[in-house]
Amino acid sequence: MSEGEYSPGLRGVIAGETSISDVRHGVHYRGYAIEELAEHATFEEVAYLLLHEDLPTAEQLGAFRKRLRKHQSVPHDFMDFMRKIPDQAPLMDVMQTCASVLAHWDPDVDDNSHEANVRKSEKLLVQMPVILAARHRLLQSKEPVAPDKHLSLAGNLVWMLLREKPSPQMERAMDMSLILYAEHEFNASTFTARVVCSTLSDLHSAISAAIGALKGPLHGGANQRVMAELRAAHEADDAQQWVLQALAERRRVMGFGHRVYQQGDPRAAFLKTFCRQWAEEFGDTSLEDTAEQVEAVMAEQKGLRPNLDWPSARLYYYLGL
Ligand code: COA
Helix, strand or coil: CCCCCCCHHHCCCCCCCCCCEECCCCCEECCEEHHHHHHHCCHHHHHHHHHHCCCCCHHHHHHHHHHHHHCCCCCHHHHHHHHCCCCCCCHHHHHHHHHHHHHHHCCCCCCCCHHHHHHHHHHHHHHHHHHHHHHHHHHCCCCCCCCCCCCCHHHHHHHHHHCCCCCHHHHHHHHHHHHHHCCCCCCHHHHHHHHHHHCCCCHHHHHHHHHHHHCCCCCCCHHHHHHHHHHHHHHCCCHHHHHHHHHHCCCCCCCECCCCCCCCCHHHHHHHHHHHHHHHHHCCCHHHHHHHHHHHHHHHHHCCCECCHHHHHHHHHHCCC
8 A cells, every 4th residue: 555545444554563462363362362262261361361461370360350359349429420320321321431430530540651551451340340230230220239259250240230140151151252352453442542542641531432432333332233133033934034135225234244354253153153052051042043044144145254243142142131
């Protein structure tokens, strides 16, 4: 590409470098294949890997968990603020606002040293799930559930959302999902965060802006819509006909296509296997069958393969979310 040439969607433009992840030949976090991490690691270990550059020793993991537990609650006044947010506010807007408001209680807010940024990241890692779960419950007129200091990050998320002690299977599913979504090189929201940081603004501002980018239906917002579409296809007399109709109306089917993975998202292929196994254990694979029918039409008609949001929607559904 020559200097000054316009590249729609920044295709082919190298805007920065990162050693955190690589999506060129499968997805790798700091050199580890994500399939290997999703299979054998917990989200806590992966979060440590991303923040601290290597997988933790048992001692480092213990100290990390201790720090996370210390930050696990949000300020009392903050919960009062959450109770005042109108019901109609979309969840992603609430997450964005709260990431920004949390900064007001963080004494490190203006410290942009690496150490302070890691401290702030570790706090957000435990505070954001508390907010997500509290919002979910407040909308159902239920009281927020306090985190349980004996549970992992994944286990706690299930606990705080459902007020149900997670089974090992539920905890595993949540771990897997959090690991697969944890990092993706230069996607639109990460790019947004880096633009904000590049002005020497602060971490909370960057995260809040990134959530704004993530909210869009062509990025993270797609996964909220996937389940509704899958359900519509499932309830239609003929799932394949439902997709053909959507394509005839020139609608985008959420959960398909990817800017980078033209031949299919490796994370989606990995999670699909897990979803089918889980559905088989439940004794109802009908959603998996519908998903496969939709996939076949999308591949045949548009050459498009599922992205991670496609199987994730089923995973959350099986989790009871
Ligand atoms: N359903 C139907 N058609 C789709 C489609 C989808 N999910 N994704 C892309 N297309 C079509 C477009 O309509 C366009 O067709 P046209 O050339 O006839 O106009 C063509 O494929 C290229 O679209 P474009 O947006 O340029 O492709 P892209 O590779 O840059 O887009 C996405 C990537 C993710 C934005 C796009 O595939 C999409 O919108 N997917 C649905 C949303 C989603 O699942 N997002 C989560 C991403 S992880």
